[in-house]
Amino acid sequence: MSAAALKIESLGIRFGGLLALDEVSIDIAPRSIHAVIGPNGAGKSTLVNLVTGIYAPTTGRVILDGEVLTGLPTHRIAARGVARTFQNTELFTELSARENVLIGLHRHLGYGLLASTLRLPSFYRAERDAARRADELLALVGLEAQGGTAAGDLALGQQRRLELARALAVGPRLLLLDEPAAGLRAAEAEGLSSVLLRLRDELGLTLLLIDHVMRVVMGVSERITVLNYGRKLAEGTPEEVRRNPDVIAAYLGGSPHGA
Numbered sequence: 336m337s338a339a340a341l342k343i344e345s346l347g348i349r350f351g352g353l354l355a356l357d358e359v360s361i362d363i364a365p366r367s368i369h370a371v372i373g374p375n376g377a378g379k380s381t382l383v384n385l386v387t388g389i390y391a392p393t394t395g396r397v398i399l400d401g402e403v404l405t406g407l408p409t410h411r412i413a414a415r416g417v418a419r420t421f422q423n424t425e426l427f428t429e430l431s432a433r434e435n436v437l438i439g440l441h442r443h444l445g446y447g448l449l450a451s452t453l454r455l456p457s458f459y460r461a462e463r464d465a466a467r468r469a470d471e472l473l474a475l476v477g478l479e480a481q482g483g484t485a486a487g488d489l490a491l492g493q494q495r496r497l498e499l500a501r502a503l504a505v506g507p508r509l510l511l512l513d514e515p516a517a518g519l520r521a522a523e524a525e526g527l528s529s530v531l532l533r534l535r536d537e538l539g540l541t542l543l544l545i546d547h548v549m550r551v552v553m554g555v556s557e558r559i560t561v562l563n564y565g566r567k568l569a570e571g572t573p574e575e576v577r578r579n580p581d582v583i584a585a586y587l588g589g590s591p592h593g594a
């Protein structure tokens with residue numbers, strides 16, 4: 336897996352009369368964690384939906400390692416190595432943690448209906464490899480002891496890490512995270528932060544992180560972009576952003592949780 340550089344160029348989208356994102360440009364270095372923060376309705380989720388191809392922009396484009404993603408269908412963008420997690424976890428609660436990861440792996444490996452129906456040797460080999468890979472991914476997110484536990488029985492912090500493991504099953508180079516720390520207790524948020532750092536440092540992933548939990552954002556990000564009313568309000572290191580008077584003013588009305 337090579338590290339991915341993401342270039343967001345003058346990206347904009349209009350929903351009827353509302354300019355939800357107004358010509359926003361962001362450069363994200365390979366193998367880095369870049370956060371996008373901003374008050375509710377600032378355009379953060381819209382940005383993720385534009386990068387993953389769910390929405391088509393009114394202006395601008397998204398470029399991953401020199402290749403233009405804008406205009407490609409979502410599955411082609413995913414095939415280029417872009418994965419995401421959602422604000423609300425989308426786990427199969429009745430299935431075990433390991434099975435949830437295996438589903439992600441099967442979708443990705445797709446060893447073929449013929450091999451699986453006829454139980455060809457390639458099927459068993461693929462199954463064995465998938466089981467090993469699922470356990471590796473669970474260990475990576477600190478859930479090695481929870482493989483057999485139903486996803487619905489895991490604590491919220493564990494469920495969020497399981498979502499990460501499942502997203503990793505498709506072998507992404509760029510991971511987009513939509514509020515992974517929302518609602519987590521302090522210790523859980525800390526556990527999540529250390530997993531995010533591992534994904535960057537051990538897997539060499541590039542991460543675009545959206546979150547309101549400032550402890551996590553400030554603790555893991557190299558750079559932060561602040562959006563407000565669809566526009567870029569500020570950008571810089573966590574320290575620069577924290578001291579920026581425009582950012583402080585934008586947050587005065589509704590201070591970010593966990594700040």
Ligand SMILES: Nc1ncnc2c1ncn2[C@@H]1O[C@H](COP(=O)(O)OP(=O)(O)OP(=O)(O)O)[C@@H](O)[C@H]1O
Binds near residue numbers: 353373375376377382
């Ligand atoms: N599909 C859509 N149709 C119409 N308006 C939309 C659509 N998606 C988002 N919007 C509007 O675009 C603006 C930006 O929304 P978005 O969800 O991106 O904000 P956000 O920064 O992610 O907010 P939050 O922190 O609450 O998740 C909002 O005013 C929202 O109502």
